[in-house]
Amino acid sequence: MNQNTPRALRLHIGIFGRRNVGKSSLLNAITRQQVAIVSALAGTTTDPVEKPMELLPVGPVLFIDTAGIDDSGVVGDLRVAKTREVFERTDLGIIVSDGEWGAYEESIAAALAERQTPVIVVLNKSDLGAPPEATLARLAELRLPSVRTAAAKRDDPLGDGILDLRHAIVDHAPEDFISNPDIVADLVGPGQMAVLVVPIDKEAPKGRLILPQVQSIRDLLDNDAWCMVVKERELRTALDQLKRPPKLVVTDSQAFLKVAADTPPEVPLTSFSILFSRFKGDLVSQTLGALAIDTLKAGDRVLIAEACAHHPIAEDIGRVKIPRWLTQYVGGKLEFTIVAGRDYPEDLSPFKLIVHCGGCTFNRKEMLNRILKAKAAGVPITNYGLTIAFSLGIFERALQPFPAALAAYVEARREQGRAGRVVGEATGEAKGKELTGKEMA
Amino acid sequence: MNQNTPRALRLHIGIFGRRNVGKSSLLNAITRQQVAIVSALAGTTTDPVEKPMELLPVGPVLFIDTAGIDDSGVVGDLRVAKTREVFERTDLGIIVSDGEWGAYEESIAAALAERQTPVIVVLNKSDLGAPPEATLARLAELRLPSVRTAAAKRDDPLGDGILDLRHAIVDHAPEDFISNPDIVADLVGPGQMAVLVVPIDKEAPKGRLILPQVQSIRDLLDNDAWCMVVKERELRTALDQLKRPPKLVVTDSQAFLKVAADTPPEVPLTSFSILFSRFKGDLVSQTLGALAIDTLKAGDRVLIAEACAHHPIAEDIGRVKIPRWLTQYVGGKLEFTIVAGRDYPEDLSPFKLIVHCGGCTFNRKEMLNRILKAKAAGVPITNYGLTIAFSLGIFERALQPFPAALAAYVEARREQGRAGRVVGEATGEAKGKELTGKEMA
Numbered sequence: 001m002n003q004n005t006p007r008a009l010r011l012h013i014g015i016f017g018r019r020n021v022g023k024s025s026l027l028n029a030i031t032r033q034q035v036a037i038v039s040a041l042a043g044t045t046t047d048p049v050e051k052p053m054e055l056l057p058v059g060p061v062l063f064i065d066t067a068g069i070d071d072s073g074v075v076g077d078l079r080v081a082k083t084r085e086v087f088e089r090t091d092l093g094i095i096v097s098d099g100e101w102g103a104y105e106e107s108i109a110a111a112l113a114e115r116q117t118p119v120i121v122v123l124n125k126s127d128l129g130a131p132p133e134a135t136l137a138r139l140a141e142l143r144l145p146s147v148r149t150a151a152a153k154r155d156d157p158l159g160d161g162i163l164d165l166r167h168a169i170v171d172h173a174p175e176d177f178i179s180n181p182d183i184v185a186d187l188v189g190p191g192q193m194a195v196l197v198v199p200i201d202k203e204a205p206k207g208r209l210i211l212p213q214v215q216s217i218r219d220l221l222d223n224d225a226w227c228m229v230v231k232e233r234e235l236r237t238a239l240d241q242l243k244r245p246p247k248l249v250v251t252d253s254q255a256f257l258k259v260a261a262d263t264p265p266e267v268p269l270t271s272f273s274i275l276f277s278r279f280k281g282d283l284v285s286q287t288l289g290a291l292a293i294d295t296l297k298a299g300d301r302v303l304i305a306e307a308c309a310h311h312p313i314a315e316d317i318g319r320v321k322i323p324r325w326l327t328q329y330v331g332g333k334l335e336f337t338i339v340a341g342r343d344y345p346e347d348l349s350p351f352k353l354i355v356h357c358g359g360c361t362f363n364r365k366e367m368l369n370r371i372l373k374a375k376a377a378g379v380p381i382t383n384y385g386l387t388i389a390f391s392l393g394i395f396e397r398a399l400q401p402f403p404a405a406l407a408a409y410v411e412a413r414r415e416q417g418r419a420g421r422v423v424g425e426a427t428g429e430a431k432g433k434e435l436t437g438k439e440m441a
Numbered sequence: 442m443n444q445n446t447p448r449a450l451r452l453h454i455g456i457f458g459r460r461n462v463g464k465s466s467l468l469n470a471i472t473r474q475q476v477a478i479v480s481a482l483a484g485t486t487t488d489p490v491e492k493p494m495e496l497l498p499v500g501p502v503l504f505i506d507t508a509g510i511d512d513s514g515v516v517g518d519l520r521v522a523k524t525r526e527v528f529e530r531t532d533l534g535i536i537v538s539d540g541e542w543g544a545y546e547e548s549i550a551a552a553l554a555e556r557q558t559p560v561i562v563v564l565n566k567s568d569l570g571a572p573p574e575a576t577l578a579r580l581a582e583l584r585l586p587s588v589r590t591a592a593a594k595r596d597d598p599l600g601d602g603i604l605d606l607r608h609a610i611v612d613h614a615p616e617d618f619i620s621n622p623d624i625v626a627d628l629v630g631p632g633q634m635a636v637l638v639v640p641i642d643k644e645a646p647k648g649r650l651i652l653p654q655v656q657s658i659r660d661l662l663d664n665d666a667w668c669m670v671v672k673e674r675e676l677r678t679a680l681d682q683l684k685r686p687p688k689l690v691v692t693d694s695q696a697f698l699k700v701a702a703d704t705p706p707e708v709p710l711t712s713f714s715i716l717f718s719r720f721k722g723d724l725v726s727q728t729l730g731a732l733a734i735d736t737l738k739a740g741d742r743v744l745i746a747e748a749c750a751h752h753p754i755a756e757d758i759g760r761v762k763i764p765r766w767l768t769q770y771v772g773g774k775l776e777f778t779i780v781a782g783r784d785y786p787e788d789l790s791p792f793k794l795i796v797h798c799g800g801c802t803f804n805r806k807e808m809l810n811r812i813l814k815a816k817a818a819g820v821p822i823t824n825y826g827l828t829i830a831f832s833l834g835i836f837e838r839a840l841q842p843f844p845a846a847l848a849a850y851v852e853a854r855r856e857q858g859r860a861g862r863v864v865g866e867a868t869g870e871a872k873g874k875e876l877t878g879k880e881m882a
């Protein structure tokens with residue numbers, strides 16, 4: 001999904017709270033940590049303010065700031081109707097409190113509970129002291145999860161609790177919003193065709209296709225689209241037999257250059273890894289993570305993480321190919337740590353970059369939590385296919401079908417330029433630049 | 442594979458034995474139980490006689506009858522060379538003995554052992570008495586499997602031991618020959634395209650494709666071919682976008698009628714079930730088995746057998762759809778027994794028909810042994826997709842790509858005609874005819 005995501009498909013997060021508990025500064029704190037374009041819709045005094053944004057790593061959300069629905073005594077008819085309307089369309093409620101928990105908070109919590117809407121309590125202004133014991137006791141009684149924030153603290157983006165709030169959103173949002181429903185079908189409509197390029201190499205399990213390929217085929221069929229499945233060597237011949245070009249070509253990352261050469265420039269091209277970054281992880285975060293490849297220097301530590309603990313083979317992509325390509329790109333020796341399955345380091349701080357597999361055997365929540373852990377440690381995280389596309393200088397073309405990720409990438413490149421640093425195009429020429437992981441995330 | 446199978450791909454079975462042990466009558470006994478077209482190549486007196494045939498349920502074999510290589514004293518140079526040549530190209534050796542086991546048999550067994558060629562000993566003329574204890578002891582010592590036959594007994598095709606020999610051939614032939622290498626790639630060559638029609642119904646596992654679909658895609662890719670994967674509803678639109686018609690259309694059996702209507706008559710059409718009957722079972726046997734559907738009468742018992750013990754769903758094909766279709770076709774109530782997994786009846790004799798699943802989770806040996814057990818019990822056996830194609834009156838079209846199966850079907854229909862019975866076309870009109878299962882097998 002991108003910034004054009006229909007409003008209905010966005011996760012609607014209602015923000016409730018009395019005056020002066022810091023609702024606006026909370027929203028501002030969240031907003032200033034996002035790279036995606038945010039446009040606030042001005043409301044009337046009684047209308048809630050809506051902020052659509054790409055919340056990393058959750059995806060497209062709509063924050064509904066109920067500034068007009070507060071505890072200011074008498075509530076007019078209009079205001080009651082507005083309030084009800086916000087409750088009705090809230091998928092996840094955030095109750096902001098400065099520590100106090102009274103009748104107002106109880107009524108909001110009850111209204112949300114009645115609609116079976118999940119709730120997160122934000123105990124803001126935590127820098128001014130711990131919340132009252134009575135509040136904590138009541139939250140425990142109500143079994144409401146809570147997060148402590150200090151949204152007004154502008155100087156410490158990792159210490160203001162916003163990252164914890166993002167974790168909580170991932171953990172408590174309805175599963176439907178966390179599990180991205182589309183792999184590829186939103187890019188290839190009913191009655192349209194995609195071409196899936198499936199190289200058969202030593203890694204391809206005998207007699208099978210790998211899960212992302214099967215899931216992509218199924219996703220297209222489920223949405224009344226169809227596909228051609230072809231090896232990279234036969235792609236050109238296969239395309240020649242079509243009366244109309246396909247709507248999209250999806251390739252295994254390892255055949256990217258050959259497929260790019262054989263796909264007409266007007267046909268959108270991407271990879272299974274990029275589709276799966278979006279489907280199982282967060283494409284915007286992992287796109288920005290890939291930019292850190294340009295900042296790697298000889299001697300840096302890189303974490304390669306795989307979701308499944310398969311038996312490694314001779315030309316294994318994670319164990320052999322990616323380390324080799326990164327080493328060549330950086331032009332110096334890197335220190336690689338390779339982990340698989342549940343075996344993921346608690347302390348990510350020694351790493352300059354995390355390169356994760358596509359995570360096809362993970363659910364999205366699991367992958368988002370790994371991305372958030374990386375953000376908490378200030379370490380950029382990307383995935384195999386994005387790393388390959390970046391190293392091959394094919395990044396921009398592969399991101400074309402994803403406006404939000406492309407915009408974030410272009411914006412990050414522009415900011416690098418503004419910061420006075422020499423930034424190359426993603427052509428494999430830009431090496432050893434001084435960007436920190438933090439700037440990337 | 443069909444009768445045009447290249448000689449090199451046939452299982453070469455060398456038949457060795459002294460004069461008068463019954464090599465020729467053994468070969469005749471095997472031959473007269475086969476429906477496929479057999480053409481003996483006449484040899485010179487010193488040349489071995491070769492008989493290519495479709496050996497049910499193994500597939501294409503070439504029997505090499507070494508009539509010229511016997512124990513007749515002095516062996517000329519030419520004969521020695523011929524003998525060596527036969528040993529060299531034998532994939533499975535059969536040593537025929539009338540009970541005696543001496544220097545001659547030892548030398549043949551040693552020559553085959555030296556080449557690591559598997560051996561079956563046929564103790565023929567078993568109707569004339571048990572083999573000598575010394576022979577049995579020596580075979581046990583050499584760990585050579587043996588089968589007792591009475592090949593000259595023409596009156597009892599189930600009691601002459603030939604079925605045991607077929608079992609032994611399935612069990613001892615090199616795995617390469619038993620495991621059919623091709624699912625579909627021999628029908629769609631390099632640089633050619635197949636269309637795979639994959640309906641998405643309640644049985645389709647969420648987010649996946651079923652194994653035969655995935656394996657067919659992979660088989661095409663492995664052989665430098667490619668495919669279009671489409672639902673039945675979009676098939677016509679998809680075909681319209683091709684400059685040339687596909688080489689083959691393969692459909693899920695359940696969409697057969699719709700797909701047949703949308704596939705131009707000149708384009709070969711078959712089903713995944715038929716491909717898998719060939720790949721995992723024996724298409725000729727299972728084709729003939731389907732003919733027994735016409736002989737079913739109200740009250741008959743039918744065994745439905747599934748390889749995997751999946752959790753049955755509402756519209757399960759084996760538990761609901763096939764029983765419903767067969768009942769409609771027969772026009773009376775049938776008694777169904779449904780088994781799954783390893784739970785396969787020892788006694789098959791109560792059944793008039795066995796309808797097996799495609800067996801995609803079995804290896805071929807396992808399925809062939811079930812087919813042989815059915816033959817031993819005189820019960821026709823077919824599979825889900827063949828049953829559907831037969832019931833829908835689409836049998837001949839679906840068998841077009843498989844000359845051996847089609848020829849066997851046409852021949853069986855002709856014999857039914859000669860037997861003076863009224864035989865309808867396989868259009869769903871021919872019901873309740875008096876054909877016995879034995880005539881089918």
